[in-house]
Amino acid sequence: xxxxxxxxxxxxxxxxxxxxxxxxxxxxxxxxxxxxxxxxxxxxxxxxxxxxxxxxxxxxxxxxxxxxxxxxxxxxxxxxxxxxxxxxxxxxxxxxxxxxxxxxxxxxxxxx
Amino acid sequence: xxxxxxxxxxxxxxxxxxxxxxxxxxxxxxxxxxxxxxxxxxxxxxxxxxxxxxxxxxxxxxxxxxxxxxxxxxxxxxxxxxxxxxxxxxxxxxxxxxxxxxxxxxxxxxxxxxxxxxxxxxxxxxxxxxxxxxxxxxxxxxxxxxxxxxxxxxxxxxxxxxxxxxxxxxxxxxxxxxxxxxxxxxxxxxxxxxxxxxxxxxxxxxxxxxxxxxxxxxxxxxxxxxxxxxxxxxxxxxxxxxxxxxxxxxxxxxxxxxxxxxxxxxxxxxxxxxxxxxxxxxxxxxxxxxxxxxxxxxxxxxxxxxxxxxxxxxxxxxxxxxxxxxxxxxxxxxxxxxxxxxxxxxxxxxxxxxxxxxxxxxxxxxxxxxxxxxxxxxxxxxxxxxxxxxxxxxxxxxxxxxxxxxxxxxxxxxxxxxxxxxxxxxxxxxxxxxxxxxxxxxxxx
Numbered sequence: 001x002x003x004x005x006x007x008x009x010x011x012x013x014x015x016x017x018x019x020x021x022x023x024x025x026x027x028x029x030x031x032x033x034x035x036x037x038x039x040x041x042x043x044x045x046x047x048x049x050x051x052x053x054x055x056x057x058x059x060x061x062x063x064x065x066x067x068x069x070x071x072x073x074x075x076x077x078x079x080x081x082x083x084x085x086x087x088x089x090x091x092x093x094x095x096x097x098x099x100x101x102x103x104x105x106x107x108x109x110x111x112x
Numbered sequence: 113x114x115x116x117x118x119x120x121x122x123x124x125x126x127x128x129x130x131x132x133x134x135x136x137x138x139x140x141x142x143x144x145x146x147x148x149x150x151x152x153x154x155x156x157x158x159x160x161x162x163x164x165x166x167x168x169x170x171x172x173x174x175x176x177x178x179x180x181x182x183x184x185x186x187x188x189x190x191x192x193x194x195x196x197x198x199x200x201x202x203x204x205x206x207x208x209x210x211x212x213x214x215x216x217x218x219x220x221x222x223x224x225x226x227x228x229x230x231x232x233x234x235x236x237x238x239x240x241x242x243x244x245x246x247x248x249x250x251x252x253x254x255x256x257x258x259x260x261x262x263x264x265x266x267x268x269x270x271x272x273x274x275x276x277x278x279x280x281x282x283x284x285x286x287x288x289x290x291x292x293x294x295x296x297x298x299x300x301x302x303x304x305x306x307x308x309x310x311x312x313x314x315x316x317x318x319x320x321x322x323x324x325x326x327x328x329x330x331x332x333x334x335x336x337x338x339x340x341x342x343x344x345x346x347x348x349x350x351x352x353x354x355x356x357x358x359x360x361x362x363x364x365x366x367x368x369x370x371x372x373x374x375x376x377x378x379x380x381x382x383x384x385x386x387x388x389x390x391x392x393x394x395x396x397x398x399x400x401x402x403x404x405x406x407x408x409x410x411x412x413x414x415x416x417x418x419x420x421x422x423x424x425x426x427x428x429x430x431x432x433x434x435x436x437x438x439x440x441x442x443x444x445x446x447x448x449x450x451x452x453x454x455x456x457x458x459x460x461x462x463x464x465x466x467x468x469x470x471x472x473x474x475x476x477x478x479x480x481x482x483x484x485x486x487x488x489x490x491x492x493x494x495x496x497x498x499x500x501x502x503x504x505x506x507x508x509x510x511x512x513x514x515x516x517x518x519x520x521x522x523x524x525x526x527x528x529x530x531x532x533x534x535x536x537x538x539x540x541x542x543x544x545x546x547x548x549x550x551x552x553x554x555x556x557x
Contacts, residue, residue, distance in 0.1 A: 025443060053307055058199060059201065065194050065199070069192075108186055109130040
């Protein structure tokens with residue numbers, strides 16, 4: 001923007017300048033909307049927050065949890081694909097949906 | 113930050129943790145905290161373990177090797193649990209550690225996971241009794257008929273043993289996930305904050321806690337913001353602040369009412385509505401809030417910046433520092449890989465003149481408030497020769513990349529420095545990468 005005298009620009013020139021200078025954030029937003037057309041208009045709204053309040057995988061019951069814990073070593077199951085539009089909890093998880101927990105090594109390596 | 117002769121330089125001192133690239137989840141460091149004197153440095157990890165390092169003042173004849181931190185104690189603070197009512201796992205990950213000021217020979221700290229806070233006593237034992245009348249040295253009871261004389265047991269020196277024992281367990285007070293704990297300056301109470309509520313505890317009482325903030329809406333569909341961090345004022349025992357996912361900070365005075373739902377002060381920077389985008393609210397979410405040591409300022413960390421607020425001015429911060437502005441044009445991919453939700457912490461140096469926070473690619477940033485200078489440094493094994501001076505790093509946002517610069521697209525977003533701590537008095541810093549703890553100190557000329 002070489003001319004800094006505001007009042008002398010025409011409305012057309014101003015519109016042209018605005019079109020050229022799209023904030024990087026808005027450009028990123030456009031990219032996101034192009035990839036996920038179903039994305040809701042309210043990003044910080046209750047959907048996102050409620051997902052945040054319930055973090056961690058949901059198990060069917062304690063037996064399910066204990067079995068998942070038991071199958072820990074050397075097994076890496078693919079975690080469920082993250083849905084940008086839905087909240088989890090709508091379906092009963094199957095073993096394929098649950099990320100595997102590795103055994104906790106008793107002593108921290110920081111203390112080694 | 114400028115020492116005698118110009119710019120301060122940071123040198124590598126130590127690194128703790130495994131070298132191998134295959135990081136076990138349990139080893140991920142989740143919190144780092146110096147105690148009030150800086151003699152002890154505690155870390156918590158995802159596996160629920162706490163490791164405490166103690167500063168050992170090295171050979172006084174070698175001024176350049178001022179100090180080293182060595183393992184003092186380590187213990188399993190929290191174990192994984194299962195919430196049977198909700199069928200959810202309760203992670204053992206240590207979210208925060210806060211030290212209590214030292215009152216006697218023992219040290220005390222609070223450690224918390226998502227649901228339970230524990231008070232740990234760390235005490236030293238360097239003597240043991242010997243010469244019991246009724247027992248042998250190995251503990252077996254003597255035949256009473258064989259005892260013919262009486263002696264007084266004596267205390268003899270033994271190798272130092274450091275014991276950690278849980279003295280209090282503060283449980284069942286949080287429906288949501290605890291993100292902060294903060295010890296009051298009165299040294300009797302502390303607060304714990306989860307996504308929607310803040311509770312006040314007495315350190316002696318575990319079966320009762322007062323709810324002082326509750327932002328849960330009657331209808332959860334109306335939920336618009338959550339609590340992200342909370343802290344007591346360093347000197348005023350009636351004052352605390354809490355930050356939100358909408359980028360606001362509320363200062364509350366406990367003298368005003370029992371339930372501090374109505375804030376005394378609301379700190380919020382007005383936003384230009386024309387700049388608003390899908391990402392605005394997400395990147396304005398405050399991930400950490402810290403009072404300055406002098407109690408006159410507070411610092412907040414949101415996704416892209418660090419802001420310093422004067423407690424007497426609510427309408428805007430007095431200083432804003434860009435941590436990694438070049439990420440603004442990468443927000444789409446950072447949202448897709450969830451990095452946009454990373455919670456970076458921040459910290460002050462001892463005299464509140466410099467602030468520090470982490471970034472990606474194992475970079476961390478320091479902002480000198482007085483000198484108006486900032487620097488980007490890297491915690492990596494390549495720069496870990498003893499007393500090696502850290503070279504400032506530069507990220508090239510676009511255009512022509514200079515020789516030593518790194519382009520934004522080459523940054524490793526899996527190498528994030530979320531937790532850093534600054535010694536309360538000296539220029540010694542602890543920087544946590546995913547599973548390693550780096551200790552740096554300033555170069556003593």
